[in-house]
Amino acid sequence: MLSAAAQNPRPLLQRGGRKFNLQKCRRSRHFYHSVQAVSSFYPQSETLSSPSSSSEILTIRKSLLSRERKAVEIAQNYLNRLRSTEPQIRSFLHISQNVMSEAEQIDRKIERNEELGPLAGVLIGVKDNICTVDMPSTGGSRILENYRPTFDATAVRKLRECGAIIVGKTNMDEFGMGSTTENSGFQVTANPWNAERVPGGSSGGSAAAVSARQCVASLGSDTGGSVRQPAAFCGVVGMKPTYGRVSRYGLMAYASSLDVIGCFGSSVADAAILLEAIAGHDRFDATSSKREVPEFTSQLEAAEFLDSKPLKGLRVGVISETLGDGVDSGIVSSIQAAASHLEELGCTVKEVNMPSFSLGLPAYYILASCESSSNLSRYDGIRYGNQIAAEELTSLYGACRANGFGSEVKMRILMGTYALSAGYYDAYYKRAQQVRTLVQKNLKATLTENDVLISPAAPSPAYRMGEKKNDPLAMYAGDIMTVNVNLAGIPALVVPCGFSEVGPSGLPIGLQIIGAAFDEAKLFKVGHIFERTLQRCRFVPPLVDKDV
Amino acid sequence: MAVANAALAMVGGIGVTMLQRQRNQLYSFMAKNPLGHALLRSRRDFSARSSSSLLPPDVSRLAETARIALTPDEVEEFAPKIGQVIDWFGQLQAIDLQNVDPALRADAESNNLREDLPETFDNRESLLAAVPTYEKPYIKVPKVLNKD
Helix, strand or coil: CCCHHHHCCCCCCCCCCCCCCHHHHHHCCHHHHHHHHHHHHCCCCCCCCCCCCCCHHHHHHHHHHCCCCCHHHHHHHHHHHHHHHHHHHCCEEEECCCHHHHHHHHHHHHHCCCCCCCCCCCEEEEECCECCCCCCCCCCCHHHCCCCCCCCCHHHHHHHHCCCEEEEEECCCHHHCCCCCCCCCCCCCCECCECCECCCCCCHHHHHHHHCCCCCEEEEECCCCCCHHHHHHHCCEEEECCCCCECCCCECCCCCCCCCEEEEECCHHHHHHHHHHHECCECCECCCCCCCCCCHHHHHHHCCCCCCCCCCCCEEEEEHHHHCCCCCHHHHHHHHHHHHHHHHCCCEEEEECCCCHHHHHHHHHHHHHHHHHHHHHHCCCCCCCCCCCCCEHHHHHHHHHHHHCCHHHHHHHHHHHHHCCCCCCHHHHHHHHHHHHHHHHHHHHHHHHCCEEEEECCCCCCCECCCCCCCHHHHHHCCCCCHHHHHHCCCEEEEEEEECCCCCCCCEEEEEEECCCCCHHHHHHHHHHHHHHCCCCCCCCHHHHCCC | CCCCCHHHHHHHHCCHHHHHHHHHHHHHHHHHCCCCHHHHHCCHHHCHHHHCCCCCCCHHHHHHHCCCCCCHHHHHHHHHHHHHHHHHHHHHHHCCCCCCCCCCCCCCCCCCCCCCCCCCCCCHHHHHHCCCCEECCEECCCECCCCC
């Protein structure tokens, strides 16, 4: 199924190996056709009214405003599917008791002809490290089992103000540390495309929930790829905004210099609507940007009137380092096909080099471990969370943390503690920050010569469960495609672009589109046109396809 | 963590140039190949630490510093994994970063700080309700022993 290289990602990016060849890619249009062949394998559902890339949020809005459907019917429909698929998928840690009553309130608003928020009646899942006042928020950790925050995160408050119904809290790797959601302190989530595969992580629950149509859209968080990689693994759209675009108030801190709240949707338009709702300055987060938030969605509607070359003149750089040895051949051919597709849409596609690319991974893991060792020191069992009785204060701390944290979290805290030890700072943390400067400069320069950059979102499709469990470095290697974007703080959008192989066992593959800081609008435009013109690719897992 | 320069002094006495050359070769490979740690697994002696003041991680001491009571089994399980990752971190020692300023975070805006004024949180009761051991008006903790 996977190539030998994907099983063993070590030779990844070795110089002098197989290199991405744009000429070859231009000649081999069969990649594009192979994508079509894959999707045509799936029988088109007879009830299918629209392609999988159309906006579910806009469809809901239209049917509510025209009084064609009631909010309670829509909510019931999603809850039914959630209940029937959840025993297999296990994407939620908590499910709200208020979904139906909130839907009824929306219906009453419609009856009274009151104004409806842009997300009225839209069921949204929220990653469990984002605080909700009416539901437990554990961050996937036993140390916060049953913890109820005293406030809503700003992003959640904004969603509610737009009329959204928060359907529940989604599973994740404990405090965001992991790439498979297997490090959750509570349960393992399955990939809706194949129950023996992981959904990716750390926002695996949020990605799986949207993929299985258990909710319309969801929030995740992305510190090193935690929105983009699970989006790719589950065949949904994932947006990692610019650092500071969305307030982090109420997001449990992992690595504060990198953390950002992001969005999942089954279409680019849905991800754009969600980001528009949650973005903007917040006085409770000093790092949130005061820049105006553009109307992402109005720009997308214009893009519906497609001419033959809707992206004419757009300069696209393919990062050659991301298509080298160690990257699964199915991934490479899908990204090459996507590059051809963009060229057909009028883009000028060229290969670009990013010399600092390979340095980003160790630098990222140093920074993330160090910052997490500091951030997670707040979990001491005194003011909230699970407390273990002890004779003496230091033993109480030690026991609470030993009992509450899982192995991966313990190891990262210890690695961070090591790297931040007196006398070690210059060798690790400072050097990693210097590498961050190199990566920032490198990406900034590349993005002045190109409008967007493209790469795979991950070097392989979804892993088998347990595949990476006992080898931390093999797990970390899977993040190679995404971490540089976090180091630079720039936005990136992941759009499903193909399947790993023809047939029902095919797993989705994601295209990562990277843009300059605060240029999310461009990413949405490119992603939207890309998905609307991707012929006969349907990213609805067979599990729920008959039903959608 | 106080670290002596013993390791440095020791290496300083024996064939520095040869060791240095071997190490440089190794690191130029690692810099090109971020996943080249596999090569290093069996050759921990060549990691950057051995020639400088950086000592290998002592998991028990780190756990004490980080206030996590590890079991002996956990120490045994974590030590090789942590050692492996720290070795892999070591590849950054080989890159020339002179005259490169460290970046504290993403290239974001600054000056968004609000005035440092106290405000009353209006959900005070629920904050207190979350405290595991609370005896009005105190948050109760066990005795604090000073080991020094």
